Amino acid sequence: MTLQAEGRAARSAPAKNEYGRPSGVRTAKNILAAVLVTIAALIAIVPLVWVLITVVTKGLHLVLEPDWWLQSQRGITPRREGGGAYHAIVGTLLISAITALIAVPLGILGAIFLIEYAKGSKIARGVSFMVDILSGVPSIVAALFIYALMITVLGLGRSAFAVSLALVLLMLPTVLRSTEEMLKLVPDSLREASYALGVPKWKTILRIVLPTAFSGIATGVVLGLARVMGETAPLLILVVYAQGINLNPFSDTMGALPTMINSGRDQAASMPGYERVWGAALTLIIFVMLLNLLARGIARASKLKDK
């Protein structure tokens, strides 16, 4: 082995020199590596801080007004001040909720299938591979697929529901993978104890395995939601942005925070409409960051730790 070979070399080398500190070149290389690694870490922090500062300084004054959270943009032109993001917030929450309603049961059941029923089988490997592929599908392709299916073939119009279906494709792998990882961590002794007591398999899964893995699954769901909430491409293709409040997911218009940003970004920088773009961006970041902190909180409170 290389380590042994190096060991022999190292044992003979210090015999000539004095023992102790490594040579100058080696020390220099070591320090250089440490410096480069530190610089890399600093570079990685810069964009996050920079983006956050930009969005907060430009959007904060709007978000602090109560109207921002209570009013829509109905009848407000880019030249006018006023109005809020209520329509977009409601739209984003509604679309995310519908997405979660479909993706979470499907993802959890899929993971149960992979771990509890088909572990190690050929089918499981096939499903697992497909999930990997699904997790790599670009959001625009998912949106195009739903467009082709719902609108070109089935002849339905654009709708917020179609957006949710496209987002399901993006959220499913996150939920399934994290559930799978957590189910793997549930000790077999728990399952065996349950079986030994004569508890049927389905009840073991529902009452023993899932509750044990709950926090991890919840973390995955919340992170999946956070990812889905900021997705823009499906919204662009599958629904028309509306400035008013609409709560019907099957009508063809609905506001959402990403499309609110997108529809206002072409305005001149001096217009109030352009300021609202940053307000919407800050609102979106607030939601996504809250979800991320929630996920972290759940993970921290978890009984079942990764490591």
Add this chain to the structure above:
Amino acid sequence: MSLTEENGLSTDQNRSPIQNRSLTLTAADSPVVDHGPVNTPPVPRVTQAPPPAAPAAPETAEEGGRRGVKLAKISRRGDRVFSGFAGGSGVLIVALVAFVGIFLIVIAAPSLAANTADFFTSREWTVSGDTLAFGIAGLLWTTVLSAALAMVIAVPIAIGVALCITQYVPRRLSNGLAFVVDLLAAVPSIIFGLWGITVLAPLLLPAQSWLSTNLGWFPLFAVGLSSGGTVFVASIVLAIMILPIITAISRDVFDQTPHDHIEAAWALGATRWEMIRTAVLPYGRTGVVSASMLGLGRALGETIAVMIILSTPAPGAAFNPSVFAGGETFASKIANAASEFDTPAKTGAYIAAGLVLFVITFVVNAIARTIADRGVRS
């Protein structure tokens, strides 16, 4: 454990049935760990040897207070329904992915058949009007160029950050650093796009013009736009967006370096860098490669940030391979056209482009998984 509580067992009351059962199980010698839906569930086995004159076990009482045989029937139906649901969602997922591919092909086929230009080598994109003429050469170039440049920027930094987190800083600080990098992944891409074009692009303009005046003889650095909507800016934003993905996976594999290897390197008198070079990096190489491929897949498919940043060249403009030129990627082209999918032929042309993107990301991701799997096995 909580198990006994869940089933309402009080041990002193039911000691004998429990013991009986565990004995039966050991005698039957069945691998309880690995039972698929086909295997006999443990319940009937329990009922084979009912404890003589033992009171009904609490879980039996929960099921309706009947004798064991009845219980077995009920629970098997529950099992069948539940495994049906679980299996159904597994199959549904497979069908879904296969469906995406097949469906895109079916919808794109008529437009591809009506296409008068060469799909793979033409840069033309005329989809309105009677004659269709579209090709993906320009889109492919911009997509690959921007993603490749993003990789060149992001991979070294990601490896550095992952090493910093796992090997250099103390645990408490490293958790915080890891969290910050993870948060970077949480920022929606539209916000990165907005920030990139309004804040970052103006700052990069001097660098852009300096590079193109001094290194302009090299085609990739040829003079392009005088504004910020270039592939160069888009790549930097893409690099920021894929950094957390590559960092997270690299961090995990570096963390798993066997302690024996690390301690062996220390014992031989290695400096920290030498330890990393001889123990950590060789161990994590496959992981880093597959992480980079996953990042590449993400960069290739990124839509909205790229769409916001890149300036669309005028139709018929001469091809400029430079990173300082504008352009359109597959994803940004489709997103830009989102409002004009009016005729099936036109939609088909864009779906054909989406199909190519799907195939490219499919291949890239499949390679990443294969490398990761091989790494795990060896």
